[in-house]
Amino acid sequence: MISLYRCGVLAALALAVVLPVGQAADKDEFADLIGKPAPDFEGDFAVNGKPGKLSDLKGKVVLVDFWAVWCGPCIATFPHLREWHKEYKDQGLEILGVTMYNYERNRNLGFDKSTGKLTRVDTQNREGEQGLLKDFAAHHKLEHRLMTLPAEDVQKTFKAYNVSGIPHVAVIDRKGKIQMVKVGSGEENAKAIEAKIKELLAEK
Numbered sequence: 001m002i003s004l005y006r007c008g009v010l011a012a013l014a015l016a017v018v019l020p021v022g023q024a025a026d027k028d029e030f031a032d033l034i035g036k037p038a039p040d041f042e043g044d045f046a047v048n049g050k051p052g053k054l055s056d057l058k059g060k061v062v063l064v065d066f067w068a069v070w071c072g073p074c075i076a077t078f079p080h081l082r083e084w085h086k087e088y089k090d091q092g093l094e095i096l097g098v099t100m101y102n103y104e105r106n107r108n109l110g111f112d113k114s115t116g117k118l119t120r121v122d123t124q125n126r127e128g129e130q131g132l133l134k135d136f137a138a139h140h141k142l143e144h145r146l147m148t149l150p151a152e153d154v155q156k157t158f159k160a161y162n163v164s165g166i167p168h169v170a171v172i173d174r175k176g177k178i179q180m181v182k183v184g185s186g187e188e189n190a191k192a193i194e195a196k197i198k199e200l201l202a203e204k
Helices: 072-076 078-091 126-139 151-160 187-202
Strands: 045-047 061-066 093-100 109-112 117-120 145-149 168-172 178-183
Touching (some): 061 078, 078 093, 109 126, 168 187
Parallel strands (some): 061 093, 093 145
Antiparallel strands (some): 045 145, 061 168, 109 117
């Protein structure tokens, strides 16, 4: 897991929790979220679908994945996300990858399609970064919906979900309530998340 505070992405939130890759956060850290309605948010752009509100997905089991293109541990979770999307989409699972515009945090990034690597660029804008996200998703063969949050919504949404490091996953049941939160990559987290997905999909 990569600390957002350490990377300077959400310094304004003064986030200081740093967890090793694959290690789950203490369950008490998210106790106030479990069983509660998932805080709503709305994207302004999406790949593999249209932007919309989280609340529009009520009735489905939703895996919200807070991530970034520069986050190595996030990329490490892609094989699982591809597998779960393929295996469970028709059963009612919606995977929603939520990210931010890097240029709004003084990270001007490009994507080299020939190498599949991020590059530093002098300037970037919203349209350019949306193109980067499309190319990045295609390169990594991601077919679930990836959605960006506008700058004015990033801080309040990450704070509402207690995001202090990424990848940060919230699993939401068909009634729109959070039933699991996991932070970091690794097989232990992946097994727990998939078990929860199966459990929630079985509930009608």
